[in-house]
Amino acid sequence: MPTTHQPTLLRLATAGSVDDGKSTLVGRLLHDSKSVLADQLDAVERVSRDRGLAHADLALLTDGLRAEREQGITIDVAYRYFATADRSFILADCPGHVQYTRNTVTGASTADAVVLLVDARKGVLEQTRRHLAVAALLRVPHVVVAVNKIDLVNFDEGVYRKVAADLASVASDLGLPDLRTVPVSALEGDNVVDHSSRTDWYAGPSLLEILEDLPVADDPSHEEFRFPVQLTLRPQEAARDAAHREYRGYAGQIASGVVRVGDEVVVLPSGRRTTIAGIDTADGELAEAFAPRSVSLRLTDDIDVARGDLIAAASSAPEPTRDLVATVCWLSDVPLSRHTRVLLKHTTRTTRAIISAVDGVLDLDTVQIVPAEDLGLNDIGRLRIRTAEPIAAEPYARHRRTGAFLLIDGQSGQTLAAGMVGDPLAGEGDHADEWDI
Amino acid sequence: MTTTETVEKAEAAEQAESRLTLDYLDTLESESIHIFREVAAEFERPVLMFSGGKDSVVMLHLAAKAFWPGPVPFPLLHVDTGHNFPEVLAYRDRAVAEKGVRLEVAKVQDYIDDGRLFDRTDGTRNPLQTQPLLDAIAEHRFDAVFGGGRRDEEKARAKERIFSLRDEFGAWDPRNQRPELWNLYNGRHRPGEHVRVFPVSNWTELDIWRYIAREGIDLPELYYAHQREVFEREGMLLAVGPVSQPRATETVVTKQVRYRTVGDMSCTGAVESDAVTVEDVVVEVAATRLTERGATRADDRISEAAMEDRKKEGYF
Ligand SMILES: Nc1nc2c(ncn2[C@@H]2O[C@H](COP(=O)(O)OP(=O)(O)O)[C@@H](O)[C@H]2O)c(=O)[nH]1
Ligand SMILES: [Mg+2]
Numbered sequence: 001m002p003t004t005h006q007p008t009l010l011r012l013a014t015a016g017s018v019d020d021g022k023s024t025l026v027g028r029l030l031h032d033s034k035s036v037l038a039d040q041l042d043a044v045e046r047v048s049r050d051r052g053l054a055h056a057d058l059a060l061l062t063d064g065l066r067a068e069r070e071q072g073i074t075i076d077v078a079y080r081y082f083a084t085a086d087r088s089f090i091l092a093d094c095p096g097h098v099q100y101t102r103n104t105v106t107g108a109s110t111a112d113a114v115v116l117l118v119d120a121r122k123g124v125l126e127q128t129r130r131h132l133a134v135a136a137l138l139r140v141p142h143v144v145v146a147v148n149k150i151d152l153v154n155f156d157e158g159v160y161r162k163v164a165a166d167l168a169s170v171a172s173d174l175g176l177p178d179l180r181t182v183p184v185s186a187l188e189g190d191n192v193v194d195h196s197s198r199t200d201w202y203a204g205p206s207l208l209e210i211l212e213d214l215p216v217a218d219d220p221s222h223e224e225f226r227f228p229v230q231l232t233l234r235p236q237e238a239a240r241d242a243a244h245r246e247y248r249g250y251a252g253q254i255a256s257g258v259v260r261v262g263d264e265v266v267v268l269p270s271g272r273r274t275t276i277a278g279i280d281t282a283d284g285e286l287a288e289a290f291a292p293r294s295v296s297l298r299l300t301d302d303i304d305v306a307r308g309d310l311i312a313a314a315s316s317a318p319e320p321t322r323d324l325v326a327t328v329c330w331l332s333d334v335p336l337s338r339h340t341r342v343l344l345k346h347t348t349r350t351t352r353a354i355i356s357a358v359d360g361v362l363d364l365d366t367v368q369i370v371p372a373e374d375l376g377l378n379d380i381g382r383l384r385i386r387t388a389e390p391i392a393a394e395p396y397a398r399h400r401r402t403g404a405f406l407l408i409d410g411q412s413g414q415t416l417a418a419g420m421v422g423d424p425l426a427g428e429g430d431h432a433d434e435w436d437i
Numbered sequence: 438m439t440t441t442e443t444v445e446k447a448e449a450a451e452q453a454e455s456r457l458t459l460d461y462l463d464t465l466e467s468e469s470i471h472i473f474r475e476v477a478a479e480f481e482r483p484v485l486m487f488s489g490g491k492d493s494v495v496m497l498h499l500a501a502k503a504f505w506p507g508p509v510p511f512p513l514l515h516v517d518t519g520h521n522f523p524e525v526l527a528y529r530d531r532a533v534a535e536k537g538v539r540l541e542v543a544k545v546q547d548y549i550d551d552g553r554l555f556d557r558t559d560g561t562r563n564p565l566q567t568q569p570l571l572d573a574i575a576e577h578r579f580d581a582v583f584g585g586g587r588r589d590e591e592k593a594r595a596k597e598r599i600f601s602l603r604d605e606f607g608a609w610d611p612r613n614q615r616p617e618l619w620n621l622y623n624g625r626h627r628p629g630e631h632v633r634v635f636p637v638s639n640w641t642e643l644d645i646w647r648y649i650a651r652e653g654i655d656l657p658e659l660y661y662a663h664q665r666e667v668f669e670r671e672g673m674l675l676a677v678g679p680v681s682q683p684r685a686t687e688t689v690v691t692k693q694v695r696y697r698t699v700g701d702m703s704c705t706g707a708v709e710s711d712a713v714t715v716e717d718v719v720v721e722v723a724a725t726r727l728t729e730r731g732a733t734r735a736d737d738r739i740s741e742a743a744m745e746d747r748k749k750e751g752y753f
Contacts, residue, residue: 009461037728076611078595079588081641088461090639102616109618219456230474235507240537244506251503253471253620258457282505290457294470294503307478331616345621348478404619413602413625418618 007083008216013092013107013140015131016117021148025117025186025207026080026093027058032193033208035082058186077103087212091115101378102331104134105418109404113142113214115207120153120183124166130364132167136174137327137380137424139400142214143171143179146192146207150199151185157201174367175425182207218256220290225257225265225313226402228347229305233296249280249296250305255347255401257313258290259297267303268310268392269320274301308349310392310402318402320390327362327396327424328407328417329380336375336383339409339416344387346405352388353407359384367425375417382423396420462648466499469636471620472599473503473583476634477510479624480581483634484574486753487513487540489529489657490699492585495645496636498654500583501536512539514582516570518562519546520680520701528657541577543569560680561704567751571607574631581624581632584753589641590729593745599638605629607751633753642697642729643722650715661718662695662710673706697722697729 014022027044030036044060051057080091092107094100108114114135118128135143145167153159164181171179182191183199184207190196193208205213230252239245259265263276278298279286289295297311305311312318330336336355344353359382361372375381396403403424407417459467476483485500487493500509513533533540545565548554554565574582588595598614600622615623624632637645649656667674667690668683674694675681681703683689694707695718712718744752 007461008458009464037726039727076596076614079639080595081589106616106618215456216458221457230471231478233504233507238508239506240508241506247506251474253467282502290459292464292467293459294467345623401619404621406618406621406623408623408625413623413627415615415623418616
């Protein structure tokens with residue numbers, strides 16, 4: 001059906017236990033949406049034949065590294081691209097092993113939707129619950145569960161209904177805002193792109209139809225304006241035309257909300273107020289702009305603004321702080337106890353920080369915080385952090401961009417942890433005290 | 438579908454219409470501009486790899502937009518195989534002059550002339566680019582190197598980060614990459630290390646062409662259909678030129694062709710095409726059944742993991 005819609009971009013991340021069929025499903029989505037080209041398919045068919053397989057193993061389309069193909073597993077996130085008439089998709093195919101939880105966190109951090117695989121024969125497993133908890137923690141707006149291998153349970157409605165009901169109950173425990181389910185066979189293609197005649201008891205949309213219909217991200221018109229300053233554009237005599245020698249604009253990407261010329265804003269952490277004098281792009285001035293657009297802002301008053309500052313709507317600006325209560329996913333194989341002095345990167349500001357206390361670690365099965373003194377690889381825990389400079393941090397539950405941060409080892413430069421301000425699982429607001437144990 | 442369902446669907450569609458949603462090319466452009474600005478703010482000596490190929494041309498266009506009304510705040514680097522299409526070199530010099538940027542050139546030919554590198558038996562010089570590239574990075578102490586690699590190009594590239602840390606050998610360690618979360622890029626590196634940055638990671642070939650059309654970006658003429666003397670080798674159409682001569686068994690014919698990628702002339706194939714304008718190319722790319730590399734690059738056909746192996750050695 002031809003439409004006049006402007007095409008949109010949706011970011012997906014896959015999740016699920018190893019062997020649930022993630023790579024096969026992604027291969028199937030690409031194949032059935034005609035996004036796999038003939039030479040790629042030839043290569044997959046050739047390798048499949050060499051291995052004595054009867055059918056082309058579509059998982060080979062996404063398992064790109066030599067070691068992955070040799071071991072038949074996915075090691076690292078692979079990015080895939082496919083498009084339908086109205087929508088372009090960026091898909092992060094994440095590995096399922098428990099030791100790769102950090103990759104699921106990585107994929108989920110930018111996702112508009114998580115596509116979670118469940119093996120119909122096995123139902124909801126510990127790993128399913130973990131991945132749903134990660135999606136809830138990272139505040140991914142939508143989760144679509146593909147109940148896979150439905151061919152191996154004889155396309156039985158009862159099995160599907162039971163799995164779907166279990167999922168709904170986990171989703172409500174976790175406070176997931178939107179969870180949908182669809183019965184599929186990734187291997188044979190049922191309900192992936194086209195409706196299957198073998199599941200006539202299922203009247204809902206196919207997986208691809210669901211993905212085509214999901215709203216993209218949040219509507220900026222309902223968000224508070226936030227703009228981390230990346231750098232000052234002040235070309236002076238290097239300006240590309242004489243008219244811009246005096247130009248001074250603050251370059252950045254709108255993190256959330258809408259900005260209009262004349263809006264009252266506050267620059268944080270200094271707290272100075274001013275108004276927006278102009279919104280510029282290389283293509284000309286704009287009267288308004290919204291997330292996630294990259295622009296350059298001119299301010300009415302000549303105040304001190306630099307990289308690392310946050311320009312925010314004056315009516316809703318956060319209070320800068322040096323003390324954070326945060327939830328982190330530990331990404332390094334060196335435990336937290338060896339890293340009490342770290343760098344903290346929040347929006348465009350990097351500051352020194354001290355981890356002052358570990359409050360506990362999240363038990364992903366019960367979704368409860370249990371006492372702990374240290375965090376190791378893949379642990380999700382609650383920390384107290386003191387920063388050297390004040391930062392305009394906000395609860396991650398309300399602001400995905402200004403609520404997120406990284407912890408970095410100042411010596412090796414390694415990324416140690418993905419951090420979220422407050423308790424994202426508790427929902428809106430900063431219920432820091434609920435974390436006390 | 439019941440009536441209520443239909444009404445609900447219509448309402449949902451209407452709501453979706455009134456939402457503020459950035460067009461997908463604007464979304465990709467904004468993401469790339471954000472990446473350029475992060476690098477300019479956090480690195481001392483960035484450089485942009487520029488060959489005159491379409492991905493590098495789009496990168497330069499995005500960089501110019503990111504720093505407007507100021508100049509592009511870093512130089513360009515061309516690793517010159519010596520196997521160039523003359524019109525691409527001419528284009529390169531035109532583009533550099535127009536944008537007012539400095540161009541550094543590292544020449545594979547210099548290495549061959551003084552014996553540091555030898556031509557391979559298959560004649561391709563693409564794999565020979567790695568050493569001049571790494572030497573140029575060390576000599577100029579570049580700490581961030583922008584490349585036009587896209588994840589849709591090739592399966593090893595599909596695993597590449599936007600900020601990709603390289604050691605002093607330029608090696609890519611795919612099993613030990615830094616996790617990349619949100620849009621918080623960690624570019625910390627130690628002396629001798631550098632970061633490869635891929636601002637158009639998330640663009641597909643079709644996105645690049647739609648953007649070229651939308652922005653009216655000028656490209657080397659060989660990206661559009663033209664008459665050329667070619668001969669067939671291993672299923673590819675190679676141009677007749679100083680470094681790509683037909684063997685006795687190969688017959689030269691004149692065909693209407695265009696290029697989907699430009700690289701080492703001796704191993705970059707042309708495709709038969711009627712796409713004379715940028716709009717024609719967009720239509721052609723949308724309908725193609727072959728990948729960009731599969732159609733045009735002999736060197737990637739060497740093995741299942743040819744690109745992965747070259748990247749581990751410091752290639753882009
Ligand atoms: N019968 C059946 N087998 C499947 C289905 N989906 C995947 N498989 C098989 O399950 C195994 C694991 O699949 P893979 O995609 O590698 O799983 P991953 O580890 O989640 O990426 C492979 O042997 C697949 O062929 C399905 O829908 N039905
Ligand atoms: Mg897999």
